[in-house]
Amino acid sequence: MTISTRLNALWEYANPRKFLATTERVLPVLWLLTAVTLIGGLVWGFFFTPDDFRQGSTVKIIYVHVPSAFLATSAWFMMLVTSLVWLIRRHHVSALASRAAAPIGAVMTMIALITGAIWGQPMWGTWWEWDPRLTSFLVLFLFYLGYIALWEAIEDPDTAADLTSVLCLVGSVFAVLSRYAVYFWNQGLHQGASVLRAGAVTGADTTEKVSNVYAYPLLLSMVGFFLLFVALVFYRTGTEIRARRIKALLARERVNG
């Protein structure tokens, strides 16, 4: 099978029936894998990792803070792709997937902000600082709220999809800044990347990195958060597809009297 044939096969999922049939089949396994990896990662990290010599037991916050921050920006990037698909190819499932992902991304951003503040208080001596990464995360959270509100405010779903897609393109600047601000600016309290950095993973660089005793449960926790995101997007997109069908059926009923 060539790559273009494979890509063409992907567009089959733009058909709501095909999408629902596939996700209904996949979701039970996905929920199970999510539960195993997420609970496994958090239990491993919370109960079976030692305290850090500098940060004490607060190091355990890493297992909720880093995965949620990673998903906060990843969710927006996923929304960017599905928004572009909507704008270019007008596939409704794509726009609905974007709508379904937004509250998940907002919750992940909120978790990252809350756990970051709680962690920052004893380590930095402050709950909040107008640091580049913290500020861009806060703006990203506001973009999530604006995106959700815009969907709710516009009656016509196609117009709502158009306008929210444009908002998503604009907000992508802050999603990029949220993830990569520590590379752009060296000022601020937030440390540089110590987990998702090629050199840190392979051990090729000498910059400070997360020790393996923390890295393995963190990796499992990140897989758990990622699977939770995928399962929720599949489930919530199915809900949005059904809600759209309800609107269509009711409109047809009204026309037929």
Add this chain to the structure above:
Amino acid sequence: MIPDLGKYAATVLSAYGASILLLVALVALSLRRGRKVRTEMEQIEQRVSRDG
């Protein structure tokens, strides 16, 4: 059962508590709306097919 978290016990527990609460709320609300919408759609589909 809970490991000795020392002087940062409140910090760590509040971070986990807030995170788990938000995640559980997100999943619960998603499932509740999903079931409600599915039931509503099935009822409307039955009505439409019955009334022709």
